[in-house]
Amino acid sequence: MVEDTRGIDRTALVILIVGIAFILAPIVIAFLTATLSYEEFVSAGGIGLNVGSSFLDNMRRIFVETQLPGQLWNSFVISILVAGIKCTFAFTATFALVFYDCRWSRIIFALTIATVMLPLELVVITTYQVVANVAMPLNWLIRITGLAWLSERIFGTMPDFNLSLLDTYIGVALPIATSSTSVFIYRQFFLSLPKDLPRAAAMDGASPCRFMVDVLLPLSWTPLVATFMFWFIGGWTQYLWPLVAAATPDAQPAVVGLAKLANAEPDDIPDVPLLMAGALFVSFIPVVLIGVMQRQIVRGLNLSEK
C-alpha cells in the first residue's frame, strides 16, 4: 500500500521530541544544579539553569562527607537479593504450575496473584512486626496448640522466641521480593514452548528437576535476565520499606540515605547542589545497567522469541 505518511511522520516526530524533552528536562536541571557550589546556589535564589564549575568538588564531597558510597554497596546487595529471590522463586513456582497438574494448582496460582494485589506499602506495619520478630508465627503456634501452657506448668516459663531481621540485608530484601509479578511473565513464556517438550524429556528418562535444569533453564535465559534486571532496578529504587526496616545509616540503601541527606539540618537551606550530585551518583549504576543490557531486556520481554 502506497500512502503519503509524511504528515504522520512529522507529527509523530514532534510528539516524540516533546516527550523526550519532558523526560530529560529534570535530569538536565539536576545535572546543572550539581555543578554549582552551595554559595552560588544560594545567591541565585533557587534552582535555575546556571552552569557552575563545582561538579567534581560536589562529587568529592559525596565521597568524603556522606555515607552514600557505603550505602551504594547496601543498595547493590539488597537489589541483587531482591532480584535473585524473585527470579528463583517465580521460576520454580511457574515451572510447577505450568507443567504439573495438581489439585491445588488453581488455588496456589490464585494465592500468587494475591501477592500482586497486596503491595508491600499496604501491609507495611504488619510486615514490620513479622520482620522485627520472624519467630512470631512460631510463638503464636506454640500458644495456640497449648504447648506454651504445658511448658509453663513444667518449666515455669513461657517460651518466647525472638529473632529480628531489622537492619539486615535479608530483612530489607525479603519483603520486597515477595511479589509474584514474574510468574505471569514466565507463565506466558512457558506456555509458548512446545507442549511435548516435558513429555519428550520424560521419555528420555529425565526427572522433573533434571528437565528444569537441562532444558527449561537454558531456554528461559533471556526472560530470566530481563526480569532480573527489572527487579534489580525495582529493588534499587525502593524507598518506603527500607526506610522503615533499616534504622541505622550503615544498613540503609542509597536512596534512603539520599533522602536523609535532604533534611539533615532542618533550619538551613538544604545543600541542593550536593543533593543533586548525590542523586546522579545513586542513579548511575541502574542507568549503566539499562544501557548495557538494553538489547537483552527487549529480547527477553519479546516472548515469542526462541
Added chain:
Amino acid sequence: MTLADNSIALHEVRKTFGDNLVVPGITAEIDGGKFTVILGPSGCGKSTLLNMIAGLESVTSGTIRIGAREVQDLAPKERGCAMVFQNYALYPHMTVRNNIGYALKVAGVPKRERCERIKASAESVGLHGLLDRRPSELSGGQRQRVAVARAIVREPSVLLYDEPLSNLDAKLRQGMRMELTRLHERIGATSVFVTHDQVEAMTLADRIMLLNNGEIEQYAAPSDLYENPATTFVATFIGAPAMNLLNAEGDGSGIRLPNGTLLATMPFRGPVTLGIRPESIEIVPDGIPCRNVYSEDLGSHSIIVAEVADGQKLHVATPLCRRMTPGETFSVRFVEDAARLFDPTSGKRLQST
C-alpha cells in the same frame, strides 16, 4: 531375546478424565516386533492409549504388559519405550548430537560409547554431517529424522509414534513412510504408530487397530480391513473414496433397491445395507441404471458420482478415462463377490457374506 518378549498386552485398559470416559476398556494384544497402527478419527482416544502405553498418562484401571512385565505403574523410562512426537519436541537449545544423546547422558552412558551410538543412530536415519546444527537450522523432514534418531538411540524394545508425519508435506511424507518401514525391518522393535490418516495406516501397518469412541471397531491386517470391514464405520473410514453403502432389501434370491432394481444376487431376506467399493463397480451396457451427477478425472482413473433410481449416491471408480457430462445416464454392474452386507440398524457386518 525373542520377538514375543516385547509384545504389548492390554487388558481392560480404561481412562477417564473427570467424568469424561475416554477409553471405556480396551483388551488387545499388540504383536512383538510388528508394526501396529492405531487408527481413528480425532478424539477417538488413540493418542490417550499411546500415552498410557508410554507412561505419560496414568491408567484409570486395567493392566498393560510389555513382554512379561506389568508396566502400568512404572515410570516412562522404566518401560523400555521410546517415542516420536508429532511436533518433534526437540530441545531447541541443543545441537542435533546432544538432542540424540540426551537420553544416554541422563542414563549415565560413558562419553565414548555415547558418541558411537549417537553416530550410528544418526547414520541409520540419514543425518550425516548435521550433528552440530541446531534444530532451528533444519528442515521439517530433517527434524523428524532427528526425532526418530533420538528415539532409536536407546535401542528401545517398543517404539511409539504419535502422528509423526502430520506436519510434513505430502511428498516428504511418502518418503518418510518408506524409510520408517525400512527402519522397522532393520531394528525389529515393536512399533506402535498413531495416526488419523488411513493412507499411512494402510501402507505402514502389519496390523491396524481401528478405534472409534475409545473402542476397537476392527483389529486386522490392512487388506482384511479394506476388503472385509467389520462395520459400516470401518467401511466408510478406510478407502478414498469410501465404500458405497446402499439401503436395500433382500427378497431371498437377490438384493434390490426399494423400486425393485436388482443390485446383486444374494440369498438374503429383509432390510439390509449393501456395501460395495467404488473400484468393484463396472460400467456395462446393460445393468443397474445410473445418472451421472459429477465426475472427477484423476488421470489414472476417474471417480464418477452417480445417482441410482431412488436418489442414493454411488461413487464409481473407472480405469477408463471416460468423460461424462452431468445428467448422462449409464448402467453399472457390481462385482458380486466384492459386495458386503451390513445390518442396517447396528452397522455390523452380516456373517453370511
